[in-house]
Amino acid sequence: MSTLKMNDSLKMITYDIKDLYINIPIEENLTITKQQLLKNNDKYITKQIITILHTILKQNYFEFQETIYHPSKGIAMGSPISGTMAEMFLQHIENKHIKQLLDSKNIVFYTRYFDDIFNIYDTRITPDKIQIHVDHMHKNLKLTPTHEDNAQISFLDILITRQKNDLSISIYRKPTTTDTTINYISNHPMEHKLAAFRYYINRMITFPLNEENRNNEWKIIRNIPHNNNFPRNRINELKNQMEYNKTHQKPSENTTKKKWVTFTYYSPKSEK
Numbered sequence: 001m002s003t004l005k006m007n008d009s010l011k012m013i014t015y016d017i018k019d020l021y022i023n024i025p026i027e028e029n030l031t032i033t034k035q036q037l038l039k040n041n042d043k044y045i046t047k048q049i050i051t052i053l054h055t056i057l058k059q060n061y062f063e064f065q066e067t068i069y070h071p072s073k074g075i076a077m078g079s080p081i082s083g084t085m086a087e088m089f090l091q092h093i094e095n096k097h098i099k100q101l102l103d104s105k106n107i108v109f110y111t112r113y114f115d116d117i118f119n120i121y122d123t124r125i126t127p128d129k130i131q132i133h134v135d136h137m138h139k140n141l142k143l144t145p146t147h148e149d150n151a152q153i154s155f156l157d158i159l160i161t162r163q164k165n166d167l168s169i170s171i172y173r174k175p176t177t178t179d180t181t182i183n184y185i186s187n188h189p190m191e192h193k194l195a196a197f198r199y200y201i202n203r204m205i206t207f208p209l210n211e212e213n214r215n216n217e218w219k220i221i222r223n224i225p226h227n228n229n230f231p232r233n234r235i236n237e238l239k240n241q242m243e244y245n246k247t248h249q250k251p252s253e254n255t256t257k258k259k260w261v262t263f264t265y266y267s268p269k270s271e272k
Contacts, residue, residue, distance in 0.1 A: 001118075002208035004109060006166055009123050012153045015134065015143040017090075017115035021082060022074035023140040024089050026057045029075075032092045033085070056081055073140065086114075097137040106130070117143070118155045158207065170213040171203065171220075179220075184229040194238060197221070197230075201239050205246060 030050055037046040060076040062069055075082040090112070101107040107130070109120035121130060127147060134143045146153065151162040159172035181196040182188050204217045218239075225235050 001109070001111070001160070001167060002169055004120070004167055006120075006162060006164070008164075010108060010120050010162070011123055011127075012148040012160060012162055013119050013121060013127060013130070014146045014153055014155050015117040015119070016146070017117070018142040018144055020086060020090075020115045020141075021077055022071070023142075024075050024086055025073050025140060026054075026060075026075065029085055029089045030054060030057070033088055036088065053081070053085075057085065083114075090115075093137055093141070097133070101130075101133065113156055116156060118153075118160075157203070168210060168213065169208055171207070171209075171217050179224045179227065181224065181228045181230075184225075184231070184234075193230075197224070197235055197238055198242070200224070201235075201242050205239075205243055 030053060033053060034046060034050050037049055041049075056079070057075055060071060060074055062071075062076075075085055094110075094112070098107070098110055102110055105122060106125040107119050107121050109118075111118050119130075121127070127145065131143075131145060134141075137143075148162065153160050154172040157172050159170045161168040161170070182193045184193060186193070200221050204214060204221065209217065221239075222232060222235065224230075225232050
């Protein structure tokens, strides 16, 4: 994102998918999954996996006011498999509907983090036309748009500012943010007390911030210890240590290995 070239005809917009899990159609999702599995597996293995998934996904019961309901659509919140199934469904929708907008250059940049979407679009196509398109992607999906304001828009925990030729990225904090951490004088392990600062500092040194934005972020982080009774030098030492570890870390031996989603396999065949 930080390397994108911008011009006056490009605008930013984000979308939030409303109530994703409870609106995913189970049978349609199983059909999509089956099509993908058949690309790399034979029919017998695919059939068994789909049978297992059907059993798991249909167990989406919930209780409300002492009544048990069994919805006809939606995947269970908290189930280990739900995130994977939601991702497969969304990737199918993207390949079917978003790809053509990217190919036509009406959308010049598209990225998604689960149910949060960030787009950069060309003003030759209006936001209303894009909204019409996304509203017709699937009857179960409702996307709520947020338009840039004063050339700025927030996406997850970053604030993106549209400049003349590029994008500037800084850290976004909600207006309700208090920056309260575990107090230094509390009876907690030191690792727990430093966890929030590790997160803040790691975000600062890993995000593609320019020098000005990184310095501003460090000023904010340095003010947090005062309200939580932290010695400021302790946070300075933590920052120096993390920066050193980042510049001297050794490449992981597993960086070239592929990551696979695994399913528990139950064979109906008897071993006897």
